Amino acid sequence: MTEIESMDKGQGRLPSIAEYYTGKTVFITGATGFIGKVLIEKLIRSCPNVGKIYMLMRPKRSQDIEQRLQELIKCAVFDKLRKELPDFGQKLFAVNGDITSPDLGISEEDAKMLQDEIQVVFHSAATIRFDEPLRIAVNMNVLAVRKMLKLCQQMKKLEVLVHVSTAYANCDRPFIEEMIYNPPVDPQKLIDALEWMDDEMLQKITPKLIGNKPNTYTYTKQLAEYLLTKEGQGLPIAVVRPSIVGASWKEPHPGWIDNYNGPSGLYVAAGKGILRSMKGDWRAVADIIPVDIPCNMIIATAWYTAVTKPSNILIYHCTSGSVNPFTWGEIEDVVMNFWKKVPLDSCFRRPNACMTYNGFLHDFYTFVSHMLPAYVADLGFCLLGKRPRMxxxxxxxxxxxxxxYYFTTHSWEWTYNNLDMLSSQLSPEDKKTFYFDPRGLHWPTYLENYCLGTKKYLLNEDLSGLPAAKAHLRKLRNIRYCFNTVVLVALWRVLIARSQFARNLWYLVMGLINKFVRFFRLTSTARH
Structure with missing residues (x-):
C-alpha cells in the first residue's frame, strides 16, 4: 500500500487525480494517434509528477521509433506544455512494437521491462477506417486486444487497463446501456474461420457476418469488448466509449485537430467549395464529442478504477447527443455561414453545401455539382500540362x-449512470481540471473554432491571407454570374428564338413584369 493510499484510507477520502499519478509508470498504445497525443499532453500537463510514459511505436516511412518520438515531441499539440514544462520529453519513451505482430512485436527485453514497471495501461490503438477489410479489422481491433490482455496479465504492478472502444460498438440498438452485449458470433469462432478463408470468400460473406452493423469497425469493436470479459477476468479493466471524436473544445488549444477523419474532412471539402451535396438526415443528431472530453474521461476512469477496484468492468459512455443534442442540419448552417465570413484560401468554388435525405436529389446534385465540374477541371489541367486530380x-x-451515411441518418440514446457516479467521486478541483461534461458546450462557438482549426492546423493557412481569400470568393461569384448569364442567353437562343409557344410565354412574362414596374412607379409618384 502506497503512502497516499494509506493517508486517504485514514482520512476517508480518495487521492486527487494528480496525486494518484505521481510517480506512476504508464504504457500507451496508439500514442501517435489523435486521442493518444491529446491524452499524453493532458496527462503530463495536469499531472506533472507522473513518472515515465512508454509508448508502443513502429518504424514508419523510413523513420525509426526514436525519430518518430522526436517528431511527436515537436507536434503543435504540445506547444502549451512546452512553455510550462520545457523538459517534458524526458518523460516519454518509445517501445518498438506493432499491434499486428505476434506478442505486439515487443522484444523479450522490452517485455520484461514493461512487466516489471508498468502500473497504468491505456489501449487506444486500433484501425478507425470504417471500410477496412474484415481480416485487417479483426487483426487490429480484436487480436490486438487479446495480445494486450496477455501482456497485462504478466505485469506485476498493474493497477488499471483502460480500453478505448466506441459508442457505436452496439449501434444496431437505438438505446445503448453501460454494459457489454453478447456479439452475434463468438470472437474465437470468427478468428478460427479467418485462418482457412481466402480473401475473396471473406469479402463475399462479410455483409452476412456483420449483419445490422454498418461496417467492420463497429462490428470488431463489439467483439473486442466481449473478449475483454472472457479473457480479461481478474484484471482491473475499464472501457470508455467515445462517439465521433472531433477537434478540441478547450485544451490544448480550441479547435486543435490533426486529421481529416470524420467530419473534419467534410468541413474542409465544404469550405473549399468541393462538397456541394451530402446524403443524410438534417434532423438526425450529430453525436460529435471534442477530443479533450474523452481524454479527460480516460485519465479519470483509470484513477477511479485503480483506487476503488470495482468488482466488474465498468463502461463509460462519452457522447453528447443525449445531453446536449445538435443536429446535422444545424451544423450545416453554422459551418456554411462561417466559411462565407472566413473563407479558405484558393477555393475551388464558393462554399454552398447542403444535406439531403432524398437519394434521387443527391445523385442528381452529385452528377451536376460534383462530377461534371470535376471532369471539366481535369480537362483544363490536362490542357495546361498539369496532372488531373479533381x-x-x-x-x-x-x-x-x-x-x-449511417451515422448521419440515425440517432441514439445512451445511459450515463457510471459516468454520473464517476463525476460524483471527483473533487471540485478535479472536476474543473478533468472536465468531461458536454452540457456546457456551446455548439456554434465550438464549430467555428473547429473550422478555424482545420484552416490553421490541417491546411496551415494564416489569417493574414483572409483579404485575398475573400477577393478570390468575389471572383468566383462573378464567374458564376457570368456563367449563368451565358446559360440563360443560350437557352433563349435555343428555345425562345425557335419556338412560337416559348416566344409567346416570354412576351407574357415580360409584359407582366412591365405592368408591375409601371404600377409601382405610379404608386410612388402618387405618394410624392
Missing part, C-alpha cells in the same frame, strides 16, 4: 460520405 478527389470524397 475526379480522384471527388471519388475519395464520395467514399467518405458513403461511410458516414
Amino acid at each position: 475526379v480522384k478527389i471527388y471519388n475519395r470524397l464520395h467514399r467518405s460520405i458513403g461511410t458516414l
Whole structure:
C-alpha cells in the first residue's frame, strides 16, 4: 500500500487525480494517434509528477521509433506544455512494437521491462477506417486486444487497463446501456474461420457476418469488448466509449485537430467549395464529442478504477447527443455561414453545401455539382500540362460520405449512470481540471473554432491571407454570374428564338413584369 493510499484510507477520502499519478509508470498504445497525443499532453500537463510514459511505436516511412518520438515531441499539440514544462520529453519513451505482430512485436527485453514497471495501461490503438477489410479489422481491433490482455496479465504492478472502444460498438440498438452485449458470433469462432478463408470468400460473406452493423469497425469493436470479459477476468479493466471524436473544445488549444477523419474532412471539402451535396438526415443528431472530453474521461476512469477496484468492468459512455443534442442540419448552417465570413484560401468554388435525405436529389446534385465540374477541371489541367486530380478527389470524397451515411441518418440514446457516479467521486478541483461534461458546450462557438482549426492546423493557412481569400470568393461569384448569364442567353437562343409557344410565354412574362414596374412607379409618384 502506497503512502497516499494509506493517508486517504485514514482520512476517508480518495487521492486527487494528480496525486494518484505521481510517480506512476504508464504504457500507451496508439500514442501517435489523435486521442493518444491529446491524452499524453493532458496527462503530463495536469499531472506533472507522473513518472515515465512508454509508448508502443513502429518504424514508419523510413523513420525509426526514436525519430518518430522526436517528431511527436515537436507536434503543435504540445506547444502549451512546452512553455510550462520545457523538459517534458524526458518523460516519454518509445517501445518498438506493432499491434499486428505476434506478442505486439515487443522484444523479450522490452517485455520484461514493461512487466516489471508498468502500473497504468491505456489501449487506444486500433484501425478507425470504417471500410477496412474484415481480416485487417479483426487483426487490429480484436487480436490486438487479446495480445494486450496477455501482456497485462504478466505485469506485476498493474493497477488499471483502460480500453478505448466506441459508442457505436452496439449501434444496431437505438438505446445503448453501460454494459457489454453478447456479439452475434463468438470472437474465437470468427478468428478460427479467418485462418482457412481466402480473401475473396471473406469479402463475399462479410455483409452476412456483420449483419445490422454498418461496417467492420463497429462490428470488431463489439467483439473486442466481449473478449475483454472472457479473457480479461481478474484484471482491473475499464472501457470508455467515445462517439465521433472531433477537434478540441478547450485544451490544448480550441479547435486543435490533426486529421481529416470524420467530419473534419467534410468541413474542409465544404469550405473549399468541393462538397456541394451530402446524403443524410438534417434532423438526425450529430453525436460529435471534442477530443479533450474523452481524454479527460480516460485519465479519470483509470484513477477511479485503480483506487476503488470495482468488482466488474465498468463502461463509460462519452457522447453528447443525449445531453446536449445538435443536429446535422444545424451544423450545416453554422459551418456554411462561417466559411462565407472566413473563407479558405484558393477555393475551388464558393462554399454552398447542403444535406439531403432524398437519394434521387443527391445523385442528381452529385452528377451536376460534383462530377461534371470535376471532369471539366481535369480537362483544363490536362490542357495546361498539369496532372488531373479533381475526379480522384471527388471519388475519395464520395467514399467518405458513403461511410458516414449511417451515422448521419440515425440517432441514439445512451445511459450515463457510471459516468454520473464517476463525476460524483471527483473533487471540485478535479472536476474543473478533468472536465468531461458536454452540457456546457456551446455548439456554434465550438464549430467555428473547429473550422478555424482545420484552416490553421490541417491546411496551415494564416489569417493574414483572409483579404485575398475573400477577393478570390468575389471572383468566383462573378464567374458564376457570368456563367449563368451565358446559360440563360443560350437557352433563349435555343428555345425562345425557335419556338412560337416559348416566344409567346416570354412576351407574357415580360409584359407582366412591365405592368408591375409601371404600377409601382405610379404608386410612388402618387405618394410624392
